[in-house]
Amino acid sequence: MPFKRYVEIGRVALVNYGKDYGRLVVIVDVIDQNRALVDAPDMVRGQMNFKRLSLTDIKIDIPRLPKKKSLIAAMEAADVKNKWENSSWGRKLIVQKRRASLNDFDRFKVMLARIKRGGAIQQELAKLKKQNAS
Amino acid sequence: MAAKKASLTSRNPELIRGIRKYSRSKMYHKRGIWAIKAKHGGVFPRHEPKAAPPKPAEKPPKFYPADDVKTPIPNHRKHKPTKLRPSITPGTVLILLAGRFMGKRVVFLKQLPSGLLLVTGPFKINGVPLRRVNQAYVIGTSTKIDISGVDVEKFDDKYFTKEKKKKTKKSEGEFFDTEKEATKALPQEKKDDQKTVDAQLIKAIEAVPDLKAYLGARFSLRAGMKPHELVF
Numbered sequence: 001m002p003f004k005r006y007v008e009i010g011r012v013a014l015v016n017y018g019k020d021y022g023r024l025v026v027i028v029d030v031i032d033q034n035r036a037l038v039d040a041p042d043m044v045r046g047q048m049n050f051k052r053l054s055l056t057d058i059k060i061d062i063p064r065l066p067k068k069k070s071l072i073a074a075m076e077a078a079d080v081k082n083k084w085e086n087s088s089w090g091r092k093l094i095v096q097k098r099r100a101s102l103n104d105f106d107r108f109k110v111m112l113a114r115i116k117r118g119g120a121i122q123q124e125l126a127k128l129k130k131q132n133a134s
Numbered sequence: 135m136a137a138k139k140a141s142l143t144s145r146n147p148e149l150i151r152g153i154r155k156y157s158r159s160k161m162y163h164k165r166g167i168w169a170i171k172a173k174h175g176g177v178f179p180r181h182e183p184k185a186a187p188p189k190p191a192e193k194p195p196k197f198y199p200a201d202d203v204k205t206p207i208p209n210h211r212k213h214k215p216t217k218l219r220p221s222i223t224p225g226t227v228l229i230l231l232a233g234r235f236m237g238k239r240v241v242f243l244k245q246l247p248s249g250l251l252l253v254t255g256p257f258k259i260n261g262v263p264l265r266r267v268n269q270a271y272v273i274g275t276s277t278k279i280d281i282s283g284v285d286v287e288k289f290d291d292k293y294f295t296k297e298k299k300k301k302t303k304k305s306e307g308e309f310f311d312t313e314k315e316a317t318k319a320l321p322q323e324k325k326d327d328q329k330t331v332d333a334q335l336i337k338a339i340e341a342v343p344d345l346k347a348y349l350g351a352r353f354s355l356r357a358g359m360k361p362h363e364l365v366f
Contacts, residue, residue, distance in 0.1 A: 100363070100365070101365055102365065103275060103276045103277065103365050103366060104227075104229070104239075104275045104276075104277065104353065104364075104366050105227070105275065105276075105277040105344075105345070105348055108344065108347075108348045108351065109344050109348075112344060112347070
């Protein structure tokens with residue numbers, strides 16, 4: 001019931017609307033009730049409305065308005081990239097991207113693989129059923 | 135002229151549209167007309183026109199039409215084949231979208247002079263023969279097959295035209311026997327062409343795992359597939 005992810009300096013967020021859709025950014029300062037100053041290693045620091053941000057669990061340790069170099073160093077120290085890619089949210093996004101980029105032949109191969117996997121599961125299930133019945 | 139120059143560019147550059155850099159007299163000097171005249175004793179050399187072959191004597195026509203007949207303006211326009219989409223290159227797997235083979239995945243061989251695409255199943259894999267197909271009814275996938283070993287030079291639009299039926303006079307009895315002429319067997323030559331083209335292709339196809347099954351299956355949209363979001 002209580003909030004777990006707070007808007008604070010160093011909170012890593014995902015942009016969910018606009019030009020930078022899908023980018024991981026760090027909240028570097030709060031401008032007013034609605035906007036934050038936001039920064040990422042490959043982006044020019046700029047303001048963003050909180051409505052465009054989805055907060056993640058990841059938080060890094062930075063002072064207010066760090067220099068770009070120290071921001072990058074802090075992100076490396078906290079290992080944001082790996083933490084994100086191993087989290088279930090991050091993994092889901094990676095899978096979605098991969099599925100969207102499959103071409104027609106890839107989709108066909110995926111279908112064959114799913115049928116094969118389903119067949120193997122059914123075989124095992126049949127074996128177990130037989131064991132149980134006997 | 136003794137020898138044609140390698141490039142025939144003008145020595146008078148255009149400063150802006152309609153205005154060139156050098157004046158008439160300057161250009162006279164630049165082109166060296168004075169030097170050519172000097173070489174030929176103050177006169178620009180003039181060659182005699184080639185003797186034309188004597189024209190045969192024209193007889194006055196036997197018939198003059200009553201009203202003036204308009205001569206049509208000659209039309210020298212030549213068709214260019216349709217511009218090929220950049221995603222379609224020789225060896226691309228295409229998805230046919232209409233016609234008898236709707237949904238079949240097929241190998242693109244070359245574009246014919248009429249603009250249509252020459253395509254083959256291969257026949258053994260999915261039953262599509264050497265066939266012409268319009269580019270508009272085709273999706274080009276990003277899957278490519280190596281068709282460097284296939285010789286498609288001999289195929290053009292004439293190869294695919296229908297044979298002209300000879301009109302024979304029928305007697306009353308034979309009038310009801312039209313069914314007999316309906317089906318014509320494919321000439322053996324075309325079957326052999328299909329076999330030679332496909333032999334090379336099938337070798338290249340079997341080198342890639344699952345590609346043969348892929349070409350044998352038809353494409354269809356399932357639930358949740360949005361064509362404008364699919365990557366082909």
